[in-house]
Amino acid sequence: MNRTLYGNLIFELSKKGRKGYSLPQNYDRTHSTSELPEALRRGEAARLPECDELTVVRHYTNLSHNNFGVNDGFYPLGSCTMKYNPVINEEIAAMKAFAGLHPLQPAETCQGALEVYYNLQQSLAELAGLSEFTLNPCAGAHGELTGLMVIRAYHESRSDESRTKVLIPDSAHGTNPASAAICGLEVVEVKSLPDGTVDVEHLSQLLDEAGSQVAAMMMTNPNTLGIFEPRVLEITEMVHKAGGLMYYDGANLNALLGECRPGDMGFDVMHINLHKTFATPHGGGGPGSGPVGVRKGLEPFLPTPRVVFNEKDKLFCVNTAATPLATTAHDDSADASALGSVGSFLGNFGVMLKAYAYILTLGRENVKNVGPLATLNANYIKERLRDDYLLPIEGLCKHEVVFDGLADKSTDVTTMDVAKRLLDYGYHAPTIYFPLLFHESLMIEPTENESKETIDAFIDVMHTIANEAKSDPELVKTAPHNTPIGRVDDVLAAKHPVTTYWKSLEG
């Protein structure tokens, strides 16, 4: 990464009359858009840049030098599973035969693509210990929403309309309650114990009070503190007994690969973040892919389109089954079990190709080591940093570890300061101020790809920063110093939103 700011915007490099493209000129010009009535045409041409090709190439190359990715260095961002994104997977996803495939091409002409799709569904089901998966959802939060829709569709099909509540631990990711609200469900928080795990007595009380109104309970396990919920079997049993379903937020699935499956813990519905556990690149925030799996019996509630294997013809096919969605829960004229659709086509196929290539590369002999090695790295960091950083909860962690800021609270150096100082040393910061259970949360997730040397070097820097916090707190509090820009004025950005170049010209 370059330490000075490049800073230009493409609009500032534009010069009237320049061109960066070439298109064929030998086309039939009998018709042109001037035939369209004027009322249907835009008044003025869009103010897009006018640049030659090299200017555009240099501009985005220079911008990339102000960015930090996994390939640049250690990226211990908790809860985000910043694995290595294998290069070969990019090559496969870019293959012309896949990249040029129209989604409505007849199934018999794209069996290869459908086979990948189908096999990925099957592989995820095996890894999760569930019956079937849909690959339609485009991201983790999209998967959560889809999974909750499945749960509601299930209750609707049984005329169990009073189930409108979702139990969510107070330690959950913010997407859990947000997805529940978007799905029309009411959020009921389940308290955590001081050790960060679910307060089973509180859960029991909530189920006693309103068990018949509970649609589901959402859980992340290991939870957002990186701790395995020791009473998970009891919890799933209690919720099932009350008639609710168990939803597994797959954000932290990486820890369990090889050791434990959500289906075996009693979960009924879950999503997997292919961009976390299955090594597809995060791309600066997307595209992801959030497949949703269900236990046996819930398959009819998955969204369409679905890819199925037709045993009779030995063909993979796309089942769109565009049954009209029941507008009321018991409209007999419609198939009440049809959930509907959550996207136009089959989902982010390009991402699926990368995930499937990753699974094939690891194979059965290596997949099982993912969870143990990720967990080894996290526990090693936990043991080696607990002298200088406050470890709020004792015991084993899984794939990530949460500290509550610096151990020495006599300095006023915050978690934010530590995070910013890490940038100076060439590391991405851990996740900060989440989970909300602690004031100074610092959440570190190393992943299985990091070597002992990388982790030792990181630990040394964390110790250096802890020392700096005592010897020269100002240095840490004003960090970063070696990055293209210093700390930004968030208040200015929010108070007077300037979100386009055009607005910035207004001054």
Add this chain to the structure above:
Amino acid sequence: MFKYFPHTEEDLGAMLKTIGVNSVHDLFADVPEAARFRRDYDLPQALSETDLRLFFEQLTDPIETQQLTCFAGAGCYDHYAPSIVQNIIQRSEFLTSYTPYQAEISQGTLHYIFEYQSMIAELTGMDISNASMYDGATATAEAAMMAWSNAKKATRVLVSDTVDPKVRRVVETYAHFHGFPIQLVPAENGITSRAALDKELSEGGVAGVILQQPNYYGIVEDFTGIADAVHAQKGILVINANPSDLAILKTPGEWGADVAVGEGQSLGIPMTFGGPGVGFMACTEKLIRKMPGRIVGQTLDSRGQRAFVLTLQAREQHIRRQKATSNICSNQSLMALYVTIYLAVMGKEGLREAAEMSYAGAHSLCDKLLGTGRFKLTYPGQPFFNEFCVDYDGDLDALLAFATECGYLAGVKVGEHTLMLAVTEQRTPEEIDGLTDILTRQQ
């Protein structure tokens, strides 16, 4: 040893010793025995890189995955993208980074998102754009929820029957679970029925109206007066637009829309079997705090430099939890980068030229098909852009199967006798003649 795991036996020993356990499996001692997975996964054995490549090459041989000359659209288009788009996308600084939470080391991502937002706002004629959404269908569903939450007293959201049925189905699915009714406004000769729309509006209680331009059938509808009628009822107007056509067509902003949404795949993103694409959403300044998704804003850093940062996060799930405007946390950042580079290199003239060529190609194909006497326009007299519907009296399935045999994806069947064809600047005059020939050769 395995290429993605760097741990040697020596490393393992030292690390386990520091932790104070004997084996990595002891790190799972807190997992109840009944939940432990004690066998091997039923998955294939590991493939070397050579074998992996071979595996996918076999799946993409012409028998398994046939490359057809594409005249299909219906929401996914075979447009040209300059070579530099795919090349820059692969830069690992962009590809392997996360959401730009740490602005100091993410100015690359934040800059291009700011450029993307500026370009989308300009193309759609709206004030602001978010940093992107999953796809056009979910962006439309999010707009429907925005309309619903914005309304004080409303009973429904209206969706035109000329909106892509796949998009409608997603909107209906979201609305059903979120808890508000969707009402369909019928179509007449391929366009939204104004009489039916006016009647619905006059009855009141409309939170929003969703239209598509060009509509599902490729027709450019005249929306004159609709925005005023919707606003008079305190509803908001949502227009789902195809952004590549906005080089030429009247913008959602010019039509008076409050929210513009759509699928951005036509701006430089390969079809890849339908995903990933990118949804866009732009709106008026008034609605900025109701908008879902990430937004990048301009600010200053501690050294006085212009800098960019994620802003207005008080709308979002990680702050607001169940009170957030949406559950969305990611965007489609890398896909927004495709769009940004595409628009930067095609620029003002290139986007217009590609749109002109697509228009000219579609009308040329249409003339030729009608000239054979075997096809007639499904919606005669309606202006269309680069996609249109024709009726065919014969066996349409057999005709399409024959075209496939000849290497052509002749379009999308949208009715028993109706074929919808799309033409982009990628289709050569020879291919247009070739398709015409094939579609008339079949008896």
